[in-house]
Amino acid sequence: KRIVVLISGSGSNLQALIDATASGRIDGRIVAVISNRPGVLGLERAQKAGIRAELLDHKAFDSREAFDSALQALIDSHEPDLVVLAGFMRILTTEFVSHYLGRMFNIHPSLLPRYKGLNTHQRALEAGDTEHGCTVHFVTPELDGGPLVVQAVVPVATDDDASRLQQRVHECEHRIYPLAVEWFCADRLQLLQEGVTLDGALL
Numbered sequence: 310k311r312i313v314v315l316i317s318g319s320g321s322n323l324q325a326l327i328d329a330t331a332s333g334r335i336d337g338r339i340v341a342v343i344s345n346r347p348g349v350l351g352l353e354r355a356q357k358a359g360i361r362a363e364l365l366d367h368k369a370f371d372s373r374e375a376f377d378s379a380l381q382a383l384i385d386s387h388e389p390d391l392v393v394l395a396g397f398m399r400i401l402t403t404e405f406v407s408h409y410l411g412r413m414f415n416i417h418p419s420l421l422p423r424y425k426g427l428n429t430h431q432r433a434l435e436a437g438d439t440e441h442g443c444t445v446h447f448v449t450p451e452l453d454g455g456p457l458v459v460q461a462v463v464p465v466a467t468d469d470d471a472s473r474l475q476q477r478v479h480e481c482e483h484r485i486y487p488l489a490v491e492w493f494c495a496d497r498l499q500l501l502q503e504g505v506t507l508d509g510a511l512l
């Protein structure tokens with residue numbers, strides 16, 4: 310399978326995916342990494358792994374629609390089977406999302422449907438949650454709202470602050486993202502009208 314990864318930052322999830330493809334655990338190849346921000350560590354990680362690293366700076370575009378359509382053209386030039394959003398900090402147009410329906414994943418640092426959007430760790434702490442975590446989901450037009458594929462749960466300690474909690478969640482992200490991509494590349498996952506199936510069974 311051909312995989313394109315979109316990033317905006319450090320790319321530690323990208324690194325987890327690079328490692329899982331290199332080890333053969335994921336039956337697929339990352340054919341390109343695209344960042345909307347220049348100079349980020351994730352682009353360096355791609356280059357170091359011998360993966361094509363491309364920059365498409367959203368600031369060079371007048372509108373969200375113009376950026377998304379250029380991004381779609383760039384992604385499609387790589388003919389991907391799967392598009393992976395790995396810390397890609399952009400809201401996407403419905404048209405863009407619809408084009409990749411059933412073949413685009415996102416990872417979000419909360420136990421969705423809780424805490425869509427930003428500052429998830431702080432919000433979990435403020436709510437007094439005893440459990441927090443992360444979620445891989447198929448991307449649909451609703452922000453952080455697509456059908457869930459896999460979640461990891463971490464305990465919240467009474468003396469946690471947002472940064473410690475974030476670190477614990479991040480470690481889990483690096484476990485579940487390769488797992489979801491592994492399933493997808495083995496043709497085990499599908500997005501259907503009724504929801505997500507793994508090995509034919511509804512999740």
Ligand code: GRF
Nearest residue numbers: 319320321322396416417418
């Ligand atoms: C992760 O916490 C992800 O859940 C969020 O952005 C962060 C990306 O981290 N959407 P990294 O760039 O993969 O290190």
